Amino acid sequence: MSTEHIILIHDDESAWENPAPGLREATFARHEEFTRLCDARGHRITGGAELHRSTTARTVRPGATADQALVTDGPFTELVEQVGGFYTVETDDPDDLLRVLAEAFAGSPETFEVRTAVAADVPA
Template sequence: MDEFVILLPDDEAAWERLGPAGQEAVYEQHREFARRLEEGGHVLAGGAELDPPRTAKTVRRVAGRTIVSDGPPTDAAEQLSGFYLVQTADPEGLVQACSLLAAGSPVEIRRVARHDTD
């Protein structure tokens, strides 16, 4: 089985505008996503919701100096809000399951690079 990371971008301001009921509806979509993964034979190996982008620290190395700044590295409205790590032998089935999460923001799916020689 290959491993895939599902990256979940979101707009922090839009998330906050949803309020508790709207946010709970989004969490319900994620519970349904996990159920679909299990039904499809995919293995949910990990994942997490991330704290808001405003809590991030960005570290850069410039001219031999370490520079730390508050916030994410870009000012884009959409920032990474969470991720899943999924093991599957059915990448197309994984894409179908991810479509449930792609209603508000696009979902990025990336295979985890393998460097073994098998």
């Protein structure tokens, strides 16, 4: 039975403000290679997206009541690397999924955090 994994893509957002020549093309080519390798090796990409810059984020800290919630602009933490996108991937072989990431993104400045999604209990 396949398990769903979430791949969070961390990168330095400032590199995209004035990218070095060829950076975008090389990055997109790596993502295309990841997609190709997943398909070839039986991993099914079920979703994903590039995210807007973290400065567009809104953070909500719930309070004891809804009126006490604190809503702020920007990311929760100030970091050089932010989550810039994600994939959801179903696979029977999570170890091979890690190898696919290492192969497709060799030489990339991006970092990938892979987590197993908690299966929702659906009443019968």
